[in-house]
Amino acid sequence: VQLQASGGGLVQPGGSLTLSCATSGFSFDMYSIAWFRQAPGKEREAVSCLSNSDGSKYYRGSAKGRFTISGDRTKNTVYLQMRRLRSEDTAVYYCATNTGYCDPVADSYGMKYWGKGTQVTVSS
Numbered sequence: 001v002q003l004q005a006s007g008g009g010l011v012q013p014g015g016s017l018t019l020s021c022a023t024s025g026f027s028f029d030m031y032s033i034a035w036f037r038q039a040p041g042k043e044r045e046a047v048s049c050l051s052n053s054d055g056s057k058y059y060r061g062s063a064k065g066r067f068t069i070s071g072d073r074t075k076n077t078v079y080l081q082m083r084r085l086r087s088e089d090t091a092v093y094y095c096a097t098n099t100g101y102c103d104p105v106a107d108s109y110g111m112k113y114w115g116k117g118t119q120v121t122v123s124s
Contacts, residue, residue, distance in 0.1 A: 016081070037093045038091055093117055
């Protein structure tokens with residue numbers, strides 16, 4: 001199981017950015033994939049989760065209404081479209097996966113396999 005997040009960078013407040021999570025080594029349609037972030041000095045927090053088997057999507061906290069998670073089965077890739085970015089969105093963003101569905105009540109959505117992160121910096 002391999003995941004690689006990319007697409008991070010520097011963006012101004014109010015701007016947009018789309019992150020990609022390229023996956024390999026497992027059956028994409030049978031797994032769920034989630035995004036997390038960790039800001040300096042803070043604990044890791046869940047952002048969003050996509051259950052590929054039924055298309056269910058979950059969002060947490062400030063991601064609701066601003067971020068959109070989506071998947072492309074032809075590319076085995078999950079995206080996180082982020083809009084109206086704020087300075088507090090600055091963090092390292094990670095994607096993770098596990099078999100089955102997202103667990104909406106678990107801190108980590110039930111994820112088991114983790115990829116390396118990509119830095120997102122929101123600053124003017």
